[in-house]
Amino acid sequence: MGYYFNKILTDIPFEEAIEKTIQALKNEGFGILSQIDIKTTLKKKxxxxxxxxxxxxxxxxxxAYKALQVEDKIGTMLPCNVIVHEIANGSVEIAAVNPIASMMAIQNEALKGIAEEVRDKLKKAVSSL
Structure with missing residues (x-):
């Protein structure tokens, strides 16, 4: 099982890919809690x-609430990270963490169903791009 799933978008500006990704996530009930600009951070630091x-x-x-109810330390693995990464030839890769893979580290069966539902929503958002 892979720890992420992805989609490559061609002929799209990076900023537009971010906007489309945020909207696709919103359509599946996700909000964006943080945005980390790796390019700027690495240049600065x-x-x-x-x-x-x-x-x-x-x-x-x-x-998130359901998961916290069954595993109070799950916050160490939240939020779900989604990357928007500019790659060769003007293409942009969108990749999201596979919650099933990250939940395997936790020995709590009650998380399995929650992780499956979150995975399905993340996959639907990414594939809709």
């Missing part, structure tokens, strides 16, 4: 050049 790379911290509150 290490003075290195890096392609456009944004990490979106996505949260679906009802599912």
């Amino acid at each position: 290490l003075d290195v050049n890096f392609p456009n790379y944004m990490i979106l911290g996505a949260c679906n509150p009802p599912f």
Whole structure:
């Protein structure tokens, strides 16, 4: 099982890919809690050049609440990260964490169904792009 799933978009500006990704996530009940601009951060902290790379911290509150009810330390694995990454030839890759893979580290069967539902919603958002 892979720890992420992805989709590559061609001929789309990076900023537009971010906007479309945020909207696709919103359509599946996710809000964005954080946006981490890796390119800018690495330039500022290490003075290195890096392609456009944004990490979106996505949260679906009802599912986060359910997960917290059955595993109070699950917050260490929240929110669900989704990346928007500029790759070669003007293409942009959108990739999301597979919650099933990350939940395997936790020995709590009650999380399995929640993780499956979140995975399905994330996959639907990514595939809709």
